[in-house]
Each structure stands twice: as structure tokens, then as C-alpha cells.
Amino acid sequence: MTAHPRCTMFDVILGTPEYLIERAMAIRADHLTYLAARETFGMDAQIAKTAEELSEASAAILRWRWSDRQSVSSRDQMAAELADAEIMLEQMRMIIPGHEIDFHRAEKLTRLKERLNEQAGK
Ligand SMILES: [Mg+2]
Numbered sequence: 001m002t003a004h005p006r007c008t009m010f011d012v013i014l015g016t017p018e019y020l021i022e023r024a025m026a027i028r029a030d031h032l033t034y035l036a037a038r039e040t041f042g043m044d045a046q047i048a049k050t051a052e053e054l055s056e057a058s059a060a061i062l063r064w065r066w067s068d069r070q071s072v073s074s075r076d077q078m079a080a081e082l083a084d085a086e087i088m089l090e091q092m093r094m095i096i097p098g099h100e101i102d103f104h105r106a107e108k109l110t111r112l113k114e115r116l117n118e119q120a121g122k
Contacts, residue, residue, distance in 0.1 A: 034091045043095060050088035057085035 007016065014020065038046055060081035064074040093101060 030087075030090065031094075034094055037091065038094065046088070046091050047095065050085075050092055053081070053084040053088045057081040 011017075015023065041049075057078075060074070060078040064071065064078040067074045069075070
């Protein structure tokens with residue numbers, strides 16, 4: 001990626017202020033859609049849909065892997081299923097408060113970094 005001459009290092013890492021505003025507005029629009037989905041279909045249906053989409057994503061990942069990562073259609077199907085899974089996982093943050101997920105996420109990332117450091121030390 002080539003940085004715009006007026007971009008700071010933070011713009012390159014985080015995105016320009018314009019990009020961040022655009023992204024924040026998109027996240028808010030997504031959130032409103034998720035609220036409407038929960039209102040329309042109900043929380044239990046959204047929980048079940050999350051499990052379904054994660055299973056589909058899992059199967060798509062394996063199909064792509066079994067194609068030795070050569071199949072463009074398998075890759076596209078995987079991307080579509082990952083998008084479904086991400087959308088449902090984002091909705092789960094409205095069911096299980098996001099800070100609870102973030103707590104475990106931080107712990108697991110710390111553990112991953114420790115394992116990477118252990119590997120680097122071998
Ligand atoms: Mg799907």
C-alpha cells in the first residue's frame with residue numbers, strides 16, 4: 001500500500017479519518033439492521049442461525065482446503081460463508097454482551113502471543 005503524502009503513520013495503520021468515519025457509519029447501519037433482524041426473527045432464531053452459519057463456514061473452509069486451495073469457486077463459497085458467519089457473530093454481540101467476548105478474546109490473544117514467543121525461543 002502506498003501512503004498518500006499527507007497521511008500520517010497512524011492513517012496508514014488505522015485508516016484515514018475519513019475512512020474511520022465512513023466505517024463507523026457503516027457499523028452503525030449494520031447494527032440497526034441487526035436490531036431489526038432480532039426484532040423480526042427473534043433472538044432464539046438468530047442464535048440458531050449463528051450455529052447454522054458457523055457450520056456452513058466450517059464446511060466451506062474444509063472444501064476449499066480439500067481442493068488444495070486451487071478452486072476459485074470453493075474460495076468464493078468460503079468467502080460468502082465467512083461473511084454469513086461474521087454477520088451472525090456480530091449479532092451475537094447483542095445477545096452476549098461484547099465486553100464478555102472481548103475479555104476472552106484478550107485472554108486468548110495473550111495466550112497465542114505467549115505460544116508464539118515460546119516457539120520463537122526454541
Ligand atoms: Mg451461509
